[in-house]
Amino acid sequence: xxxxxxxxxxxxxxxxxxxPTKDRLPLLTxxxxxxxxxxxxxxEAIVVDDxxxxxxxxxxxxxxxxxxxxRCVVREGEPTGGNRCRNxxxxxxxxxxxxxxxxxxxxxPNCLQERVRRMEARPELDFGVFPHQHxxxxxxxxxxxxxxxxxxxxxxxxxxxxxxxxxxxxIWRRTALVALGPWxxxxxxxxxxxxxxxxxxxxxxxxxxxxxxxFFHRVQTSARVAVSVKKRGPAQLRGVERAVASGQRYLEExxxxxxxxRLLLARLHLSVGEQLREQGLREESFAVWRRCRERRLVSExxxxxxxxxxxxxxxxxxxxxxxxxxxxxxxx
Numbered sequence: 001x002x003x004x005x006x007x008x009x010x011x012x013x014x015x016x017x018x019x020p021t022k023d024r025l026p027l028l029t030x031x032x033x034x035x036x037x038x039x040x041x042x043x044e045a046i047v048v049d050d051x052x053x054x055x056x057x058x059x060x061x062x063x064x065x066x067x068x069x070x071r072c073v074v075r076e077g078e079p080t081g082g083n084r085c086r087n088x089x090x091x092x093x094x095x096x097x098x099x100x101x102x103x104x105x106x107x108x109p110n111c112l113q114e115r116v117r118r119m120e121a122r123p124e125l126d127f128g129v130f131p132h133q134h135x136x137x138x139x140x141x142x143x144x145x146x147x148x149x150x151x152x153x154x155x156x157x158x159x160x161x162x163x164x165x166x167x168x169x170x171i172w173r174r175t176a177l178v179a180l181g182p183w184x185x186x187x188x189x190x191x192x193x194x195x196x197x198x199x200x201x202x203x204x205x206x207x208x209x210x211x212x213x214x215f216f217h218r219v220q221t222s223a224r225v226a227v228s229v230k231k232r233g234p235a236q237l238r239g240v241e242r243a244v245a246s247g248q249r250y251l252e253e254x255x256x257x258x259x260x261x262r263l264l265l266a267r268l269h270l271s272v273g274e275q276l277r278e279q280g281l282r283e284e285s286f287a288v289w290r291r292c293r294e295r296r297l298v299s300e301x302x303x304x305x306x307x308x309x310x311x312x313x314x315x316x317x318x319x320x321x322x323x324x325x326x327x328x329x330x331x332x
Contacts, residue, residue, distance in 0.1 A: 013044035016095030020085030040113035126176030201250035
């Protein structure tokens with residue numbers, strides 16, 4: 001990422017909250033209201049509109065006039081998407097600290113104050129990670145808190161798609177984001193996965209604060225229905241493969257590609273291949289698995305086992321038997 005350039009209107013806050021949005025005005029309203037309720041007032045919100053047609057831009061202009069801490073950036077040209085908006089928001093921001101908030105999530109009232117306090121006490125950290133609490137329609141309607149877990153191999157958790165934290169669960173120092181570089185704007189999915197795999201592979205310094213303040217992460221609403229990896233379309237699956245290949249490159253460049261992680265990367269390739277097979281894209285499915293071999297993630301024997309799995313995929317009994325066999329053979 002590069003430092004912001006040009007003039008910046010409005011009030012400069014010590015914490016910049018970057019919010020991509022498109023056509024979700026009621027949810028964005030809740031997110032901004034949760035920010036305005038913060039006990040910590042030294043913030044700025046950079047809301048990047050990705051081409052909304054539901055009145056979002058007009059409402060944002062009203063917010064700007066009423067609260068100079070809120071600023072709107074309009075995404076123009078290509079590409080579109082969350083990562084493009086995050087990069088534009090960062091370029092327009094001024095804060096020493098940054099949080100990337102999705103437009104359907106929300107902060108608890110003491111969230112920013114406590115995060116800044118923890119980061120001030122640990123000046124060597126590049127970012128800090130904090131818990132989140134799920135909710136359906138309004139914060140507090142679900143009680144389970146997902147803690148940020150210390151002393152875990154977070155790289156391997158990402159490789160298992162056991163995502164350690166949500167996007168807004170992290171607070172970053174600006175200097176660390178500049179060093180890390182921008183979000184990958186070409187990815188249609190797995191954007192957070194790619195961003196944090198790059199950060200972790202490069203040894204970015206961070207700490208999980210399991211007792212820190214929560215933010216609220218929305219799940220399974222009429223406005224946002226979570227889509228599982230199993231329901232991704234072909235274009236998204238190609239994006240997943242691209243992210244996985246980038247993850248391998250990050251690990252190789254930084255000496256972190258162990259035999260265990262090779263196996264986890266291979267499993268991700270086979271998962272993409274299986275999902276393409278399920279959607280009738282047989283040749284593309286096999287091509288993904290060939291690229292896994294070309295990337296030297298599997299032995300020749302493992303390659304043949306995976307190829308056999310994709311070959312017999314249409315036969316349910318054989319597929320189930322091979323799945324159990326691979327689970328035993330490909331143990332970590």
